[in-house]
Each structure stands twice: as C-alpha cells, then as structure tokens.
C-alpha cells in the first residue's frame with residue numbers, strides 16, 4: 001500500500017476538523033488511561049479547590065495552544081518525517097487536553113472562554129515556524145516544551161499537596177513534554193535566539209494570566 005500524499009487543501013480541511021474537535025472538547029486521544037483515575041478525590045478547602053481549578057484551566061488552555069502549534073507546524077513542515085512526528089505529538093497533547101478538561105469540570109469550573117483565540121493565534125505562529133524551516137520549528141517545539149515544564153513545576157508548587165488527582169495529571173504531562181522536547185532536539189531542532197525565547201515567555205505570560213481569570 002503506498003502512502004498517500006495530501007495536497008495543501010486536503011491538509012487545511014483536516015486542520016479545520018482538528019480545530020473544531022479541539023475547541024469542542026472531542027479530540028482524538030491515544031487512549032492511555034487518565035493518570036487521575038486511580039487517585040482518591042481529596043478534601044480541599046474552597047480556596048484550594050479554586051486554585052487547582054484555575055491552574056488546570058491554564059494547563060488546558062496551554063494544551064489548546066500546543067495542539068494548534070503542532071497542527072500549524074505540520075501544515076508547513078517540509079520533511080514528511082517531521083510532519084509525521086508533529087502529528088503524533090499532537091495526538092499525545094490531546095490526552096493532556098482531555099485530562100485537564102475533565103479535572104477542571106470536576107473542580108467545578110469551566111475551560112477558558114479565550115480558547116478559540118489561543119487556538120488560531122498559536123496555529124498561525126506554528127505555521128510561520130514551520131515555513132521558516134524544519135530545524136527552527138523543531139527548535140521551537142523543544143523550547144516550548146522546556147518552558148511548559150517550568151510552568152508545570154510552578155503549578156506543582158501551588159496545587160495543594162493533598163490534591164493527588166490534579167498532581168497526577170501534571171506529573172504525567174511533565175514526563176510527556178520532556179519526551180516531546182527531547183524528540184524535537186533529536187530530530188534536528190536548534191537552539192533559538194535569546195530574543196525569540198523572551199518573546200515566547202512574554203506571550204505565554206499573557207496567555208496564562210488571562211486563562212487563570214477567564
């Protein structure tokens with residue numbers, strides 16, 4: 001059986017389908033078990049519950065953005081192997097998306113109202129990175145994952161110690177993000193210029209600040 005090559009139009013249609021799935025909360029997941037499932041729901045104060053909910057909402061918004069970045073990059077990546085890797089990583093991000101949304105709901109919250117904006121903004125950034133060149137877009141993935149891990153570490157310091165369900169999800173996400181970053185570097189991702197890294201940090205600060213609130 002020969003591998004099918006898709007036209008740019010085919011890929012745009014598939015991307016639109018992915019966008020709808022991501023934003024409507026029905027993404028294609030890998031089917032791995034939710035790491036929170038075998039943890040007991042803990043006794044949390046109202047303040048602890050609210051803080052966990054807000055942080056998990058930030059994580060969910062970050063996963064919406066990650067999903068869009070991968071889809072955007074996959075659209076413009078030149079090498080099929082790079083495109084294939086991006087699509088696989090995007091599917092794993094969908095697990096995170098799914099687990100975070102479930103946890104936000106369990107904690108009595110809602111996902112960020114700004115998710116469509118995160119999706120389309122990140123999609124454009126991803127497509128631009130992919131168009132510049134594979135080694136840069138892979139470098140962009142590696143740097144993104146590094147910054148995400150720093151964020152997740154910050155969240156682990158803020159989530160109540162007894163909130164094992166939220167913590168289990170964040171811990172598994174850290175493992176996966178480290179893997180995605182290492183893969184991107186192995187595939188040829190280069191170290192990004194410092195100003196680009198700073199700009200990425202600034203963008204994520206704006207995004208996480210807004211998703212924390214709404």
Ligand SMILES: [Fe+2]
Nearest residue numbers: 063066093096
């Ligand atoms: Fe993720």
Ligand SMILES: [Fe+2]
Nearest residue numbers: 145176177180
């Ligand atoms: Fe990732």
